[in-house]
Amino acid sequence: MPDATLAMSRGFSTKAPRSREANLRLAGVIVLHAVIILGAVAMFFPFLWTIITSLTPGASLTNTPALIPANPSLGAYQQLFVERPFAQVILNSFVLAAITTVVQLVTSSTAAYAFSRLPFRGQTAVFGVYLATMMIPLQVLIVPLFVELKTFGLLDTYLGALLPTFASAFGIFLLRQAINQVPRELDEAATLDGAGHFRIFTGIILPNIRPAIATLVVFAFMGSWNSFLWPLVVLRSPELQTLPIALAGLQGQYTSQWDVIMAGSVISVLPMLALYIFAQKYVIQGVASSGIK
């Protein structure tokens, strides 16, 4: 009875009495759920453990904290803000990430518009060079960048940390894909109304690529907030340090004070968690679209 098997293989829609096959199927679904949920618990556990440790006073190298802290305390957090300049550090990270995001939005959207809507001689080659910069690891550039910014007197300044992040090939690529999807008839209509490129760009293109812009905002902010190597090289003064650098520094200074280190980690993850919860759709879209194209 090929029909029955076909129906069965499509789900439980068949009215036929439950066969051995259907039971097997049900068992499979249950096992699948169990494995996926157990996996999710395992994936989440390091976060949970980080929070637990941060609330356990004096978690040191000599004792493993209990799963439920006996005397939970916010002492570790207090230590970060009172004894160390963590308020300043968070502010630094936030300011740098905000500026990077705004500048990348400007540089990426204008370049993307040029590559999508302004044909010019050698455009393909220029776009190729832009894309190729994605493949150049920052590490290759570290020595000359360091010297360059030293020459300009920009070492140990915000500007020095910011400048190399101003253009993002990923952002240009992402927004160009989005602008290519905007129907050219819209530009055409605006042109007939006498609009120039700048007005088409701000009045028609930008409002039509809002989801891609949201994706870029999330990625630019996240990239800056989490970036490590370049700020490590450029920023030396404690009052200019960003979160990842300050966190790495905690490790040397408080080798055994895991509660303090984990409290710093919680603080560093929370804004990204909030960003992720509010912009989950755009984060996933950004990753997914980079994979397809």
Added chain:
Amino acid sequence: MSVSNAQTSLVDRAPQFVHSKPVRDGRTRNNKVRYALTVLAFLLPSAVPLLLFVLGPMVAAAWVSLNQWNLLAPMKWVGLGNYAKLLGDPITGDVFLHTVYYIVGYLPLVYIGGLALALALNTALKGRSFLRGIYFLPVVTSWIVVALVWRWLLSPSNGIVNSALAFFGIHGPGWWTDPHWAMPSIIIASAWKDLGFIMVILLAGLQAIPSDMYDAAKVDGAGWWRRLFSVTLPLLSPSSFFVLVISLINGFQVFDQVYAMTGGGPNGASEVVVQQIYDLTFRYGRAGEASALSWMLFVVVLAVTVIQIRGQKRWVTYA
């Protein structure tokens, strides 16, 4: 109005510049100049930083790599001396070997894990987007936090992992304090962070596979495994290709988590290429050698990427 019409009229407005022969006429020339200025205005905000902070330094790095230099005293020309020195130094082989060790350990873990998750989450599972969110969470966490958290989880004396192992009567290894376990520790932490990223790319690839392909395979009596190998994997190959290219590029550049977890130790057991570039520059003041090593790394990454792009015809199916 068709797209090609719109295209034409846009072209009419300006780019005689591009297509037709220039007309010697004041107005046209004015338009041409104006159009060129418009293009420049849109390109300069991105072109200037890319030139000043990526392409320029790239060329400068090539120059520095031909000199002996400690970042302070004037440069001393040594030609290809730095490259020769690096090639003759066994540490260079070691750091590349450690980097390859990292990639070989990391890649199968995230690819097979990510594929299994993507397949599972592509079924009609309850709470799918919540579960996807949990698996994705480590992706938005910084490498430094990942490294610190895993240093703590894998702490040899009182980390939760070894405590749990001890509960079952197993004496856990020294993890990042043990030369043999340092790299596996880094691999575990990295796989935890990137699993969700790979999963989302593969999930997007799976969702692009038309369901009638599966229906046809089912009618032909293909079982689950048969469908996986004959339908899913071939049609997923563009996504797999992307994962492979990106993972190898990132893998060769592994640094943050190594720096924060082991600093390349113990005894250089987990010293990777970029860690060595960093140490050469900022610890030993050998910027020339560091730049030479940077270029060697770049050439290796480029070669690996080009080989993959050339080789994709053999296994990547574009629908």
